[in-house]
Amino acid sequence: MTDWFWIAFISALLSAVAALMQKKVLIEIDPLNFSFLVSALTAIFSLPFVVTIDFASVKIVTILILFGKSILNAMAFLCIMTALKHLEISRALPVMAISPMVIAVLAFIFLGESLKPLEVAGIILISIGTYSLELKKGEGVLYPFSVLAGSKHHRYLLAALALISISSVIDKALLSNFKLPPVTFLVFQNFFFFVIFFVIMLFVGKKKSFVINKNVLILIVVIAVVTVLYRWAQIEATKIAPVGLVISVKRLSVLFASIAGAQLFKEGDYVRRAIATILIVGGAMMIFRD
Template sequence: MLGFLLAFGTAVSEALKDITSKHNLHHVDEYTAAFAMHLVQSLLLIPVVYFTGMEVLSTRFLWTLLASSLLQLTVILLYFKAIKRSEISVTLPLITLTPLFMLITSPIMVGEFPNALGLTGIVLIVIGTYISNISEDPKKIFEPFVSLGKNQGARYMFGVAFIWSITANLDKIGVEETSPVFWAFTKDFTILLYLIPILIWKSKKPLLQIRNRKGPLFMVGFFRTTSVLAHMFALQLILVPYVITIKRSSAVFIILYAFFFLNEKKNFRNRMIGISINLIGLFIIAIS
């Protein structure tokens, strides 16, 4: 049950991070936002790593760190390209494919596969999240998949979903080799270093952008930190596909926030149906 609660905490933190990020991206570019988020997380985790102590760095850990950080950097760039080039309603549902991909990658990489009850919960959450993010027009129910052949942004997001199914398992390996806190710090600090030349190349006056939005950017980094820590500790307790499936249900909280605070009433019926299916899926995973 603790693993489920931690995974659920990850979903809540992810939703808060995405909501605050949405507001920030009206004022800063995506490269500055990504850099600031990883900078805040690294600064928050430095004292924690100092007091908990350094870990022995095995060869397996170093290879996992290299692979995970490079793949995560690729995800960041692909994700922003997908959002920029296509409508969110077309690209966002494709993220729900990550838990399904993990039914293939997790057995291969970490030897984990959910039981029948857990598998049912995963499928229900995937379906619920997908339904929540599509049009109420029955003719457009498969539009995200149809768009793969003609929409570059949709192909980028499809790639994001697949890469996430790999990096989640790498996180499991990294946590097993060291500890949740140390792995979270080293991975995101490495990504921060990668982002420095990209920031210099792509962003205009990033330091001024950060200074003008230091408070809101700090909150994004704070929620990112709580999300990552809950995620890493959850990986120690329950199967990777469970953690990622529950994490992706963060879309439920974003939908509710948009409805109550942003007055976004579009596709309300589908969203409520999707949320209901999600809750059933979460309950099934909790008792599996």
């Protein structure tokens, strides 16, 4: 295995750890308050990377596009945190892993891009896994479709999925077409997240309770540190390997967090959910889009 694989693998592990801690903290705190605190701390912990940025080479247009994209990502993050607070982690996270299928299908329909046999197989695996994940004993065969369409918190996940799919295309344009250095991308995005959630808190936050205990605050600090580390590790991996390969390995985080979360939070039907998650993540890794 080459160095990039292990860096991406570490990023996946850290991302899974962050997801597990997020679920635990969200039991105690409102998703918006949590998102604001994490964005503020993440911005602070990103400060050491500022010295590596060549500000003279940064173009205003590029930064404006990044800011617009960051709004999409911030809204997606808030949607995911809202869903994660109310749904079991082994049901919520795997749904987010189907984004490669959405992107591939949209590219096929609107851009005329071809689908390779391996990608078609990946789409089939994702579809089977997603269906199996939402299937319940005693319910009809159409139950998973009614859950995805009718559940408010699943709609949050689907909204996040749409936002992430759009922002992923912009990510590629910023890094490839606009030649924005990855570290510059990371630092500016982290600061933009803070600005966005700060503005939201000014208008909405007063209606939300903001009482947190010491243990929860410590966990939030750890989450912020881990978040910066896994994002940085992912960027380092993309410097020495194609982005598509790195993201494929990074998707293992969903598998790690879902299986560990099902045990940690005593979620039922463990084996079926584990198999469904493996199908979804395996299918996602087969859809290679660099």
